[in-house]
Amino acid sequence: MKHLELTPRLQLLADWVRPGAKLADVGTDHAYLPVWLLLHHRVEHAIASDLRQGPLERARQTGRAWQVHDLDLRLGDGLSGISPDEADTVVIAGMGGEHIAAILAAAPWTRDGCHTMLLQPMTRAQELRSFLADNGYAVVREALVRDRGTLYPVMEVRAGEMTLSLGQLHAGVQVTQDPLGERYIIEKIIRLQGAVAGLNRSAAPEDRERADRLRDIITALLEMREEWRYAQCR
Numbered sequence: 001m002k003h004l005e006l007t008p009r010l011q012l013l014a015d016w017v018r019p020g021a022k023l024a025d026v027g028t029d030h031a032y033l034p035v036w037l038l039l040h041h042r043v044e045h046a047i048a049s050d051l052r053q054g055p056l057e058r059a060r061q062t063g064r065a066w067q068v069h070d071l072d073l074r075l076g077d078g079l080s081g082i083s084p085d086e087a088d089t090v091v092i093a094g095m096g097g098e099h100i101a102a103i104l105a106a107a108p109w110t111r112d113g114c115h116t117m118l119l120q121p122m123t124r125a126q127e128l129r130s131f132l133a134d135n136g137y138a139v140v141r142e143a144l145v146r147d148r149g150t151l152y153p154v155m156e157v158r159a160g161e162m163t164l165s166l167g168q169l170h171a172g173v174q175v176t177q178d179p180l181g182e183r184y185i186i187e188k189i190i191r192l193q194g195a196v197a198g199l200n201r202s203a204a205p206e207d208r209e210r211a212d213r214l215r216d217i218i219t220a221l222l223e224m225r226e227e228w229r230y231a232q233c234r
């Protein structure tokens with residue numbers, strides 16, 4: 001049988017799943033991650049859940065194609081159809097950061113200390129980090145992964161306390177230790193500089209204020225870049 005190969009983004013998530021875990025993959029779409037984990041006997045049980053019927057049907061087809069018969073398929077919004085004792089590891093990947101935050105907010109049991117969340121926001125990661133810091137979660141590990149030319153953050157999250165600097169909020173909790181950190185910080189700075197240039201063309205006071213806030217973020221990111229360089233020399 002052909003080998004099921006994960007993309008680098010999904011492979012990093014798979015590598016972070018504790019062996020023997022009870023997994024819930026929320027927003028599973030094709031269910032490549034849970035099917036790979038079941039095929040490699042890495043998990044005790046895997047729920048593949050999605051909001052919509054179409055993706056869930058794709059998940060079913062992936063299970064069939066790889067002759068994985070114990071994939072537990074669920075139709076539902078976020079974690080609403082999954083009870084806390086059914087999973088010790090929750091993966092929410094491939095969605096916007098604010099969407100991931102909303103799914104966690106609707107399932108407060110995810111911060112009971114018994115669960116590990118593996119989160120991979122495609123956009124607005126800073127909104128997710130801000131939600132986590134304000135709601136009793138801590139990022140215990142964070143890494144960047146390059147997939148088809150784009151850098152994505154992947155976070156391991158548990159119940160806990162954390163305080164983040166402005167730079168960490170925007171670039172990541174452990175970005176100064178990450179081999180891909182400098183590239184990620186520079187890409188963020190370039191995007192923010194573009195936004196500031198656009199806002200500078202406006203005379204509206206709210207745009208001026210927004211430009212000031214973005215400049216503060218750029219300054220924080222430039223400091224993080226220095227920290228990254230310092231960390232690489234040690």
Ligand SMILES: C[S@@+](CC[C@H](N)C(=O)[O-])C[C@H]1O[C@@H](n2cnc3c(N)ncnc32)[C@H](O)[C@@H]1O
Pocket residue numbers: 010026027028029030049050051052055076077078079092093094095103
């Ligand atoms: C881009 S796919 C990501 C697939 C896979 N997790 C990945 O990272 O490659 C996003 C999936 O999330 C599902 N989704 C969006 N909102 C959801 C929600 N509130 N609850 C469950 N699934 C959701 C969508 O239907 C879609 O199948």
